[in-house]
Amino acid sequence: MLELFILGYCLFFVFTVYTSFMQISFVQKAKIQPAVILDSTKYEEAGNYSIEKERIAMASAFYEFVIFFAWIGFGLQTLDALIQVEQGWLKAIIFVDAFIIINWLLGLPFSLHSTFKLDKKYGFSNMTPALYIKDTIKTGVLFLLFGSAVIAVIAVIIENLPMWWIWGFAFIFAVIILINMLYPVIRDKMFDKFEPLKDKELESKINNLLTQVGFKSSGVFSVDASKRDNRLNAYFGGLGSTKRVVLFDTLVEKLSHNELLAVLGHELGHFKNGDILKNIGIMGFVMFIFFAIFGNLSEEMFLGLHINNEPYAIITVFLMFSPIFSFFLIPLxxxxxxxxxxxxxxxxxxxxxxxxxxxxxxxxxxxNKSFPLSHPLYIFFYYSHPPLVERLKELGFEPSSERLNDMALQSDYVKEEV
Known part of the structure; x- marks a missing residue:
């Protein structure tokens, strides 16, 4: 069985590198063609950013490939020998935490490069070393406290319950729902500064829009995202009574009221069409399949990795190999x-x-310097949103039309009252 998992990882690696290579080649050719949607300067800049980002992704994939086989060859066995703990749940916490922290440290150079070099170069990142360290410490504390607690519960379930993978799935699924409910509260208390909108006219328009659609929220907030990044974004956070509308301060600054309402209208479309519940259902189904697979691994799997078939090993193998299954489900x-x-x-x-x-x-x-064109294979695997060119066509606007070009040039465009 281990051989099949390794083969799957190798296919995952090959597909990852190949799609990145095809995307780079495609964008290199496309960016020297007449600009589409963006003006010529931003079109070329967006193309360059896309290429550099993919090159980093390819380098990271090769790096992670080496690390993966290092873990299989000697890493897991060495870590197991170093952690001499009898208690199952305690060993699971120490082993899995150590595995995650080591991987994080090994991946840190790529994270730092993306944040402080690539994103700085293209005008995205406002991150300072002090803020980066502060965020990292807070994230680490949350992981050590709550992540370790989750690992301990899963370990106890594995040790004590027959058909543990069903109960383990139920527990993790409940944790994910809880995290989604608490996410905006956690961000507010530990990372971002949430404030009521200062533009009361805009707040009134948003509340009217929410009422029109029947979306109940606990408030409309602006968040100081610009202290980290200049990209534009907005989201509906939380579930139930914790639901709130969150607008990046960059979005409020750059978009007109009508444009911002259109963006929120798009997000409300997901709510009205039941996409949020559908996504939760799909996520739950995929996770159930994963637990069914990893809950029924053969003894030979662990013998091949030179570790015991115990909670710490099962959780670690899940973390190592689940991205493979996720990757091949991504297109669907x-x-x-x-x-x-x-x-x-x-x-x-x-x-x-x-x-x-x-x-x-x-x-x-x-x-956001989003290059408007991508290789079809790259779109097939990675695009959760349709390419902008296709979205505009669906809305009745040809990317090359004079009307669209005029709209793109007029950044202070205001719709005509009909």
Whole structure:
């Protein structure tokens, strides 16, 4: 069985590198062609950013490939020999925490390069070393406290319950739902500064929009995302009574009221179409399959890794190999997501106008330096959203049309009252 898992990882690695290679080759050719959607300067810059990002992804994939085989060859066995603890749940905490921390340390050079070199170069990152360290410490504390608690519970379930993988799935699924409920509260208390919107006219318009759709939230907030990054974004965070509308301060600054309402209308389309519940259902189904696979591994699997078939080993093997299964499920999940995005675009454009949504998408593409074209294979595997070119066509705007070009140039575009 271990041989099959290793073969799967090798296929995962080959596909990852190949799709990155094809994307780089595609963008290199596309960026010297006449600009599409973006002006020529930003078009070339977005292409360069896309290429550099993929080159880093390829280098990271090779690096992780070596680390993976180091873990299989001697790493897991060495770590197991170093941790001489009898108590199952305690060994699971120490072993899995050590495994995760070592991987994080090994991947730190790529994280630092992306944050402090690549993103700085293209004007995205505002991160300072002090803020990076502060965020890292907070994240580490959360992981050591809550992550270790989750590991301990899973270890106890594995040791004491027959068909443990069913109960383990139920527990982890419940934890994920809880995290989604608490996410905006955690971000507010530990990482970001959430404030009520200062623009009361905009707040009133948003509340009217939410009422119109029947979306109940605990408030509309602006978050100081610009202290870390200049990208534009917004999201609906939380579940149940913790639901809130969160706008990045960069988004509030760059988009007009109508454009911002169109973006929120798109997000509300996901709510109205039940996409959030569908996504939770898909996630639950995939996770159940994963638990069924990793809950029934053969003894030979662990013998091949030179570790015992115990909770710490089962959890670690899950963390090592689940990305393989996820990767080959991505195309299906991405296809469903792209379909949902088209429907959400339609909903959002009906709440405002298609022109409002189009100009908002154009601004997002410009500010986020999103290259508008990608290789079909790359889209197939990785795009959870349709390419901007296709979204604009679906909304009735040809990327090469004079009308769209005029809209892209007029950053202070205001819709005409009809």
């Amino acid at each position: 999940i991405s296809s469903i997501s792209r379909h949902n995005e088209y429907a959400a675009d339609e909903f959002g454009s009906n709440l405002q106008t298609k022109e409002d949504l189009v100009t908002a998408l154009l601004k997002l593409a410009n500010e």
